[in-house]
Amino acid sequence: MSNRYLRLGAFAVLFVAIASWALTAGGQQPQSYVPRQVIIKLEASTPTADALAVRSSLRASVKQRFKSSGAELWVIDGIEVNEAIARFKDDPRVDYIEPNYTVRALDVFPNDPRFDDLWGMHNTGQTGGTPDADIDAPEAWELGTGGGVLVGVIDTGVDYNHVDLAANMFINPNEIPGNGVDDDFNGYIDDVRGWDFVNNDNNPMDDHGHGTHVSGTIGALGNNGVGVVGVSWSVRIMGLKFLDAGGFGSTSDAILAVEYATMMGVKLTSNSWGGGGFSQALQDAIEAAGNAGILFVAAAGNASSNNDVFPNFPSNYPLDNIIAVASTDHRDNLSGFSNFGLTTVDLGAPGTDILSTFPNNTYGTISGTSMATPHV
Numbered sequence: 346m347s348n349r350y351l352r353l354g355a356f357a358v359l360f361v362a363i364a365s366w367a368l369t370a371g372g373q374q375p376q377s378y379v380p381r382q383v384i385i386k387l388e389a390s391t392p393t394a395d396a397l398a399v400r401s402s403l404r405a406s407v408k409q410r411f412k413s414s415g416a417e418l419w420v421i422d423g424i425e426v427n428e429a430i431a432r433f434k435d436d437p438r439v440d441y442i443e444p445n446y447t448v449r450a451l452d453v454f455p456n457d458p459r460f461d462d463l464w465g466m467h468n469t470g471q472t473g474g475t476p477d478a479d480i481d482a483p484e485a486w487e488l489g490t491g492g493g494v495l496v497g498v499i500d501t502g503v504d505y506n507h508v509d510l511a512a513n514m515f516i517n518p519n520e521i522p523g524n525g526v527d528d529d530f531n532g533y534i535d536d537v538r539g540w541d542f543v544n545n546d547n548n549p550m551d552d553h554g555h556g557t558h559v560s561g562t563i564g565a566l567g568n569n570g571v572g573v574v575g576v577s578w579s580v581r582i583m584g585l586k587f588l589d590a591g592g593f594g595s596t597s598d599a600i601l602a603v604e605y606a607t608m609m610g611v612k613l614t615s616n617s618w619g620g621g622g623f624s625q626a627l628q629d630a631i632e633a634a635g636n637a638g639i640l641f642v643a644a645a646g647n648a649s650s651n652n653d654v655f656p657n658f659p660s661n662y663p664l665d666n667i668i669a670v671a672s673t674d675h676r677d678n679l680s681g682f683s684n685f686g687l688t689t690v691d692l693g694a695p696g697t698d699i700l701s702t703f704p705n706n707t708y709g710t711i712s713g714t715s716m717a718t719p720h721v
Contacts, residue, residue: 378444382408383429386416386440395438403429418445453486455568455578459708463573464675465562465695465720472698474675480694480720482576490567491577497539497606497614498563499599500556502549502586504704505538507557509565509572515539515583517609531608539584540605542598549584553592554703556584558711559617561702562719572708573700576720583611588618596624599659603630606639613640617715619657628662635666642721644714645671645684652686661689672696672717683714694720 383403387396400407400419409418421429426444433439454460454467464472466482495515505514517537519529527534539549551557560575560582567578585606587598599618606614607630614634631641643660645652652661652669660669669690672680674697679685683696696717703709 377447378426379447380426381421382445383419383421383426383442384411384416384445385419385433385442386414388438388440389415391438399433399436399438402432416441453483453490455486455574456570457565457567457572457574458570459573459700462700465699466574466576468675472675475677478673478675478677480576486567486578491564491579493579493581494577494613495581495583495609495611496563497583497585497602497609497611498556498560499585499587499602499606499614499616500551500559500618501553501588501590501592502541502551502556503539503560503582503584504551504557504702505549505584507561507702507704508706509569509702510557510560510582512566512569513564513575513580513582515581533605539586540602541586542601542605543586543589543594549586551584551586551704552590553588554709555588555592555617555715556586557704558699558701558709559615559715559719560584561708562699562716563615565702573702583609585614594618596621596627600627600630603627603634603641607634607637611639613642615719616641616643616659617713617718619644619646619659621658623656623658627659628664631659631662631667632664635664639666640668641666642668642670642718644718645669645686645690647672647682647713647715648684649682650684652684652689654686656689657684668692668721670694670714670718670721672712672714674698680712680714680717682712683717692721693717696720 404422405419407417408420430442433442465479468474468476468479470476520537521528522537533540535547541549564575564577564580564582565573567574585602587602588594645660646657671685671690671693672683673693673695674680680697694717696714697712698710699716700710
């Protein structure tokens with residue numbers, strides 16, 4: 346595991362330049378470009394004296410040469426970019442001449458009406474916090490909004506009928522619903538939506554709320570004009586219920602949930618739970634999941650405690666596939682309730698006052714490293 350405490354952030358490439366505007370034909374939007382710069386490629390047959398004449402007429406200096414094309418970036422003086430292009434675009438000595446356009450990351454903003462309440466996704470200071478103390482979700486969504494990754498939510502279950510979750514819920518394609526037969530021979534009968542290890546049945550419906558809240562942060566349907574949006578707009582959420590209506594569960598049921606997730610080929614599990622002592626059996630199950638290529642993302646705990654000194658399980662198991670998550674607030678500070686640890690906590694993510702889905706098509710705001718974990 347990492348031995349550093351970091352804020353979770355998405356990677357985005359931003360290209361910054363002083364912008365001028367070039368009006369394009371056909372009613373298109375204006376294009377911005379760097380002033381006093383052109384990218385130019387001279388014809389290969391142009392004599393050296395003619396090349397120098399072109400450069401002299403623009404009072405230009407060569408700032409960069411591009412090996413792939415033979416073009417050059419020129420800084421010009423005494424003439425506007427559009428004038429320079431107009432003068433030389435049809436010149437036989439010039440293969441092409443064009444502006445040095447400015448480009449930027451195209452942030453993607455969903456139409457979900459409560460997106461603006463999700464400071465952890467996109468913080469503009471709307472809650473009195475620090476702008477950009479967030480996970481840079483719109484910047485990341487420009488790269489991709491989700492790809493159907495299978496995530497196991499080991500928790501209190503999930504309200505799989507929630508309007509903001511239903512489309513992203515896991516459905517077992519190898520099981521025929523309601524026929525009383527273990528069609529896929531995995532040891533679980535009619536496990537169409539996952540499994541309830543508390544009641545040992547095939548209905549992982551959430552009767553508490555915690556697992557549904559976690560699931561909304563992971564994968565509430567994006568851009569559907571309803572409620573909130575998850576970090577991933579399209580994902581497959583598998584409900585693995587091992588905590589009861591009071592929020593309590595057993596180590597043995599946690600092991601069964603991890604083993605089920607491993608067997609069913611999830612890519613990662615969200616584990617917003619903890620307590621109890623060290624369990625070799627649970628560690629073995631998580632290690633086996635890691636050997637199958639599964640990440641185990643775990644809450645660091647809410648006791649304002651140093652996990653290096655006072656271990657919190659399961660986040661403290663010394664396994665490479667565990668990501669231990671602390672909570673940060675809207676000012677990018679460690680949340681007051683959050684556990685921490687230089688060598689036992691890997692990173693922090695938004696966990697204070699997080700809005701997400703609750704059962705029965707409702708929404709609510711709660712805090713905890715439980716809320717930070719699904720952001721990861």
